[in-house]
Amino acid sequence: MKLPRLSSFFKGMNLTVFTFVMIFLYIPILILIIFSFNDARIITSWKGFTFKYYAQLWENAAIKEAFWNTMLIAILSTVISTLLGLITALGLENKRLKGRRGFMGLLYAPLVIPDILMGVSLALLFNFLRVNTGMVTVLIAHITFCVSYAVIVIQSRLEDFDYSLIEAAMDLGAKPRTTFFKVKLPLIMPGVIAAALLSFTLSIDDFIITFFTSGRGFDTLPIYVEGTIRRGTITTINSLSTLMIGFTLFLVVFTKRIRKSLISFF
Amino acid sequence: MRDKREIKPVNSFNQKIDYILAAPALLWLTIFFLVPYFIVLIYGFLTPDIFDIKFEFSLDAYRQIVDGTYFRPFYVSFRMALLTTVLCILLGYPVAYFIARAKEKLRNTLLVFIIIPFWTNLIIRIFSWRIFLSYNGVLNDFLISLGLISQPLEIMRTDWAVILVMVYVYLPYMILPLYSVLEKLDFTLLHAAMDLGANEVKAFFKITLPLSMGGIFAGVLLVFIPALGAYLIPQLVGDQRSLYVGQVITYKIKNIPRNWPMASALSFTLLILVAVCLLAGYYLYQNRQKTKRFG
Numbered sequence: 001m002k003l004p005r006l007s008s009f010f011k012g013m014n015l016t017v018f019t020f021v022m023i024f025l026y027i028p029i030l031i032l033i034i035f036s037f038n039d040a041r042i043i044t045s046w047k048g049f050t051f052k053y054y055a056q057l058w059e060n061a062a063i064k065e066a067f068w069n070t071m072l073i074a075i076l077s078t079v080i081s082t083l084l085g086l087i088t089a090l091g092l093e094n095k096r097l098k099g100r101r102g103f104m105g106l107l108y109a110p111l112v113i114p115d116i117l118m119g120v121s122l123a124l125l126f127n128f129l130r131v132n133t134g135m136v137t138v139l140i141a142h143i144t145f146c147v148s149y150a151v152i153v154i155q156s157r158l159e160d161f162d163y164s165l166i167e168a169a170m171d172l173g174a175k176p177r178t179t180f181f182k183v184k185l186p187l188i189m190p191g192v193i194a195a196a197l198l199s200f201t202l203s204i205d206d207f208i209i210t211f212f213t214s215g216r217g218f219d220t221l222p223i224y225v226e227g228t229i230r231r232g233t234i235t236t237i238n239s240l241s242t243l244m245i246g247f248t249l250f251l252v253v254f255t256k257r258i259r260k261s262l263i264s265f266f
Numbered sequence: 267m268r269d270k271r272e273i274k275p276v277n278s279f280n281q282k283i284d285y286i287l288a289a290p291a292l293l294w295l296t297i298f299f300l301v302p303y304f305i306v307l308i309y310g311f312l313t314p315d316i317f318d319i320k321f322e323f324s325l326d327a328y329r330q331i332v333d334g335t336y337f338r339p340f341y342v343s344f345r346m347a348l349l350t351t352v353l354c355i356l357l358g359y360p361v362a363y364f365i366a367r368a369k370e371k372l373r374n375t376l377l378v379f380i381i382i383p384f385w386t387n388l389i390i391r392i393f394s395w396r397i398f399l400s401y402n403g404v405l406n407d408f409l410i411s412l413g414l415i416s417q418p419l420e421i422m423r424t425d426w427a428v429i430l431v432m433v434y435v436y437l438p439y440m441i442l443p444l445y446s447v448l449e450k451l452d453f454t455l456l457h458a459a460m461d462l463g464a465n466e467v468k469a470f471f472k473i474t475l476p477l478s479m480g481g482i483f484a485g486v487l488l489v490f491i492p493a494l495g496a497y498l499i500p501q502l503v504g505d506q507r508s509l510y511v512g513q514v515i516t517y518k519i520k521n522i523p524r525n526w527p528m529a530s531a532l533s534f535t536l537l538i539l540v541a542v543c544l545l546a547g548y549y550l551y552q553n554r555q556k557t558k559r560f561g
Contacts, residue, residue: 014360014363014367017360017361018360021357025434027398028394028397029391029394032393032397084290087287087290087291088288088290088292091284091286094281097281098281103292106292106295107295109299110299112487113540114495114536114540115492116515116516116533117306117536117540118299120306120533121299121303122302124302124306124309124530127319128305140298143298144295144298144299147294148295201385205387205388207389208497208498221387222388226498229389229393229396237390237393241393241394244386244387244390245390251385
């Protein structure tokens with residue numbers, strides 16, 4: 001059936017706003033990329049093309065260290081929170097489980113509370129316990145904010161699960177273990193990968209919670225970048241940012257199937 | 267219709283195993299999410315120390331909350347969060363609508379364009395706005411070269427810069443839930459309404475808008491609450507003479523002399539404020555659903 005057509009006024013307005021928003025969303029990103037090749041100490045005006053800040057980036061030991069710290073935290077927190085997310089989502093699959101509403105409340109709560117409060121509360125917890133802040137405390141914090149997202153993304157995949165497939169497998173003589181690993185897990189895998197990807201991006205993106213839970217000497221990239229901006233030595237930030245944007249594009253382009261699960265999360 | 271589980275006795279769930287599976291994450295969140303807020307509550311009633319905290323009871327921090335010493339940062343944050351949310355709805359709705367009504371093949375591509383910035387590092391995006399907006403920045407150069415202005419505009423370190431960057435950062439969080447509602451919306455209802463004589467504007471306000479309320483509610487949740495606790499954006503582009511509550515909390519924790527009881531009291535007040543907003547929003551939403559059903 002043909003949908004009612006919008007009048008050209010409405011259509012035009014939507015298209016205008018859409019175009020405006022697109023320009024708005026991409027201006028800063030384009031500027032960063034262009035200015036990363038700018039041969040000037042002060043970032044603002046164009047002084048000619050250069051690769052030298054990329055070379056400087058390569059030679060900067062602090063950036064390299066921050067990069068590896070970021071990756072280490074991101075990979076560990078992704079693996080742990082995705083596994084936790086998977087078993088939790090499976091555990092809470094039965095909607096008639098006693099106490100399920102309360103458990104779901106606990107899982108959703110971190111999503112609706114400003115990040116800064118999680119940062120402050122963890123900082124005070126670690127102070128109260130007299131734990132030295134550093135890699136371990138950052139990892140704990142990252143798992144804490146990733147796990148809820150992981151559970152919810154995997155759960156949304158389980159919602160659409162067709163249980164007759166399990167019945168079919170069992171009718172054909174598959175044992176519960178085989179059914180799980182050969183039928184159920186492969187089918188919910190896109191959700192699991194989406195959860196992992198979301199955890200990974202949340203982890204490498206986080207500033208504020210890391211800021212409160214990392215001690216001196218353990219910088220992740222966002223922490224390093226913020227410090228650099230504050231100190232004003234910003235020449236390498238553009239090139240670093242461009243590489244990070246490239247990495248994002250790579251993830252988005254190469255994860256076509258997973259993207260769908262991510263979009264359906266909202 | 268979703269719950270296929272109701273009709274499948276074969277795959278009966280074992281409650282004991284379910285609890286064992288769910289326990290690790292729930293335990294984790296109890297220790298590292300719930301318990302810390304109790305510590306925040308307790309620390310608010312202790313005595314500050316230059317570097318740390320003294321375990322002596324004191325009401326000073328909450329006295330300063332009650333007597334309004336910190337009213338201003340809360341007001342500044344609340345106002346900005348509200349403004350950001352409204353602007354995100356006004357900009358996000360047409361965009362979500364446009365994508366939802368685009369050709370099916372195009373939709374995913376358009377969505378990816380919305381998601382890419384959202385997947386780009388937050389600090390980096392804020393930093394690039396600084397390049398764009400600063401006194402000698404790209405925008406000022408551009409406007410001067412066009413002859414529109416003769417003196418560079420002072421946008422950086424004003425509320426204008428904060429609004430701009432806040433909307434920029436939070437807009438995708440509004441567009442995505444709105445899109446997922448609008449995409450599922452049955453547009454034939456619009457057809458029906460217009461057949462029955464409603465004009466486009468009326469059909470929009472009577473049908474599309476009420477049916478997409480769930481998406482707006484989710485979007486408001488995802489924008490307003492984080493915006494309320496914003497630290498980084500006001501810190502990097504905002505006017506440092508009017509501090510946001512996130513900045514005040516951070517300074518009290520990080521800067522010396524430290525005042526952790528004050529930071530705790532402010533955090534706890536912010537938590538209460540968030541809870542009140544959530545409950546109010548939820549109540550409004552539920553109420554609306556009810557009147558819709560019976561009215």
